[in-house]
Amino acid sequence: MRATLKAVRASEESTQASNIRHQADARAALKRHRVEDRKWREEQYGERYQAAASQLGHSSAAVRLAGVYAMSRLADEWSNQRQACIDVLCAYARTSFEHSQIDERQVRRAIAEEVFRRLQTSEPSWAGQRIDLSGAYIEDLQFPHRVLRNLRMDGAWFEGFNVLSRAQVVGAVSFRGAHFSGSFRLLTSANDDSFISFADCEIAGKRFHVGVSRVGPRDSRDKVLLNLNNLMVTSGAVFFSLRGHFTHRAVWGSRAAIRGRSKMMFNLSKGSAAENSIILRDLAVEAQADILCNDPLRGAAISLGDMNWVTPGKLTDLDFQGYDPDPMTDL
Incomplete structure (x- = not known):
């Protein structure tokens, strides 16, 4: 009887040890499979990357267009090298x-x-990636609900009707030195860390509208939200509208110029402005150009140096043709 029990226990221990060995072998095989699968996928991604890059360098525009879509799909799938794929697309642009x-x-x-x-x-989201479209040609770009973070479009050329409505600016977004023709519309929310630069830009289109709705309580810091340094307006209507709680010098610009029959307009919603929320220094305005301001603080919120500007009532007479009657409706 004892010999039988001993034999049974020995058999059970042997079976258990065998199972442990099998489990260890299975885990090792699974690990090798995953490593091999990962290696195979990386090789496939690498081959697709080379193929897409070759397409982007092709002499045929149709093949280059296919390369754009191929590289974009690859960036969606290849998370480890997503930034590299985006960099290739931006470098081409x-x-x-x-x-x-x-x-x-x-x-x-x-x-x-x-x-x-x-x-x-x-x-798939590229909102956390570095996007550099400096000097790119942008035409008829129309997307709502975009997250604008780490975005550079310095020196970009905007044609047609470009609309970014219900956007969210996180951190810095730069349009420095960009050229705007046609129509451009950016309606966005902003927080304490948001910064949008239109420094050194040239606006020579029909309509240019930037509307910012600030999220959160009024910040006590003296922080620039919109940079308009050396902004040049040569034609059309330029409209900046602010809603929310803005601090001193939220909009800052020096040496801006308004030429021809163009118009520059500022609209601050009631309760949004602090003293000198908008400050423009050394503003050059030609005789036929106009500046129109809606200042809820009766001259205290908008500082234009020695410039004279018309009464808020003139804003209701403007014809925006295609814009919403309330310029902040899309926010």
Whole structure:
């Protein structure tokens, strides 16, 4: 009887040891499989990257366009090298070309659309990546609910009707030195860390509208939100509208110029402004140009140095043709 029990226990121990060995072997095999699978995927991603990059360098615009979509899809899937894929697309967009080349404009437009389509909170999201479209050609870009973070569009050329409504600016967004023709509209929310630069820009289109709604209580810090240094307006209507709680010098600009028959307008909603919320220094205005301001503090919120400006009532006579009657409706 004892010998039988001993044999049973020995058999059970042997079986248990065998099971442990099998489990260890299975875990090791699974680990090897995962490593091999990861290596295989990386090799596949690398091959797709090379193929897409080759397409972007092709002489045919149709092939280059296919390369844009291929690189964009790869960036969605290849999270480890997402930034590298985005950098390739942005580098292509930054190269110079003749704007009269219709086929090439379609390629550039596709890059901008693929990038901005993914500046969102849901996956696949590129909102946390570095986006540098400096000098890019942007045409008819229309996307709502975009998250603008780490975005540089310095020296970009905007054509057609570009609209970014219900956006959210997080950190710094720069349009320094950009050229705007046609129409441009940016309606966005902002927080204490937001900063938008239109320094050194040239506005030569029909309508240019930047509306900012500040989220949260009034910040006690003296912090610039909108930078308008050396802004030049040569034609059209330029409208800056503010809603929320803004501090001293929230909008700052020096040596801006308004030329021709252009108009520059500032609208602050009631209760949003502090003293000198908007400060423009050394503003040059030609005789036929106009500045119109809606100042809820009766001259204390907007400082234009020695400039004279019209009464708030003139704002109701403006014709925006295509903009909402309330410029902040989309926020």
